[in-house]
Amino acid sequence: MRHRLTLILQYAILLILGIAPLWLKWSFAPRPFTGTYVFGFVIVTLMLTTVVLWIAGECVGWRRLLTDKWIFGWWVCLGMLCLWSTLSYFWAYGLVDYAGLAETTTLQLITITLFLVLVRAITPSLHLLCGVLVITALLNGIVGGLQVWFQSDIGLTWLGEFSLNPALSGVSVLEANGERWLRPHGLLPHPNMLGGLLSLGVLASVPFVMRDGWQKWFGLVVGMANFWFLLLTFSRGGWLGFAIGALVGIFFIMREKHWLRRLAPLFVGMLIVGSVFVFLYAPFLQSRVGIGEQNTELRSIADRVVYNNIALEAIRQYPLTGVGAGNYPWFSAVYLVQNTDYDLNGNNVHNIYLGITAELGFVGMVFFVGMLLCMLGGFWQQRQHDTVDRAALLAGVIAWGVMGIFDHFMWTLVLTQTLWLALMVAVMSVPYDSGVAVGNGTGMRSDVGTDTQSPPVTTT
Secondary structure (H helix, E strand, O other): OHHHHHHHHHHHHHHHHHOOOOOOEOOOOOOOOOOOHHHHEHHHHHHHHHHHHHHHOOOOOHHHHHOOHHHHHHHHHHHHHHHHHHHHHHHOOOOOOOOHHHHHHHHHHHHHHHHHHHHHHOOOOHHHHHHHHHHHHHHHHHHHHHHHHHOOOOOOHHHOOOOOOOOOOOOOEEEEOOEEEEOOOOOOOOHHHHHHHHHHHHHHOHHHHOOOOHHHHHHHHHHHHHHHHHHHOOOHHHHHHHHHHHHHHHHHHOOOOOHHHHHHHHHHHHHHHHHHHHHHOHHHHHHHOOOOOOHHHHHHHHHHHHHHHHHHHHHHHOOOOOOOOOOHHHHHHHHHHHHOOOOOOOOOOOOHHHHHHHHHHHHHHHHHHHHHHHHHHHHHHOOOOOHHHHHHHHHHHHHHHHHOOOOOHHHHOHHHHHHHHHHHHHHHOOOOOHHHOOOOOOOOOOOOOHHHOOOOOOOO
């Protein structure tokens, strides 16, 4: 019975990560800016339910939570970040007007942390996780491709699709030769988020391409399809993040036998797909890279500069504490009204590193950087196991970290923050083998050498 429950929970983890990009909320969801707003998302309910089932099942695999110094350090940094976020409520910039901003942001981080404990305890197969990322990206890419074809939404509001009309202000479009062209959104609020998801999909296809038989053909087909949809998003941050993440992944895959011969078909296919894309969308590509000085592109760049400068001002005023978890949008709104005449509303800064520092000060940024460093250390310790799958997931984590220089979705939204942090845990973890769980509670696979596992950390 325990074995079956563990398998169910592992598949539940994969399901949750698979539907993470769906903007699904309960009909009775709390209003925005309230302290319990995050509980209105379906994914939060699923995460908490899965955690409760794991606890009811006697917390199988709990011994794995602190099996080496890197994961221990990662938990410490994440725990301190949760604590600092909680404390920031008392000095939050919008405490009088919007006290719920700090509350719901902290609840979001704590809820995700509980789910990450489960991910570490009974880590599912990394290969299956790559498969989930590939399929999720492909489905969202298909939806985005249809949105481009019809130049509107396709009526999937029941799955969280947003209403899309390129003629209306506020919808992400490109302009070229007087034409407004709707960018693909998929089932996400913005094309840049879809670009981030598709970058994961392309990178996660590599472990399939490296294998033989149907998996190789599956990886090639979905990898090239996701690459096409990634290009179609016109997400510059997504393109750059994907490129850097791919280079990191290849560095570790290079040790695999015949790696170049196995990946050559994917490289050639991506080159062909890229050439066709440039041929078909040259005017919009020129607009996106700044040729022609289209209004939409100039406005996008100008807005980012404004919010970056406001974030720097927040850091200057509150260097250690920040303005409080989730409070930067309110700080920017007040700043814009009091100090500028810009036609802008308060919004998140499109840079997670500036955003975290602005909201939680340099203290919070130290904890976040500590998480990243411990994650890299944990990956390095486990790099010999499931090497290709682990390298692909690390490439995805790095890709989103690079995108974080130009966007904020991987940290501010519960959907994508869950996915990003879960991938960090996955790259540090050996998959849990429920077949050996009974009797020792560790779930360590029999083929894992003792040279990669440090003695359990004990605390007083």
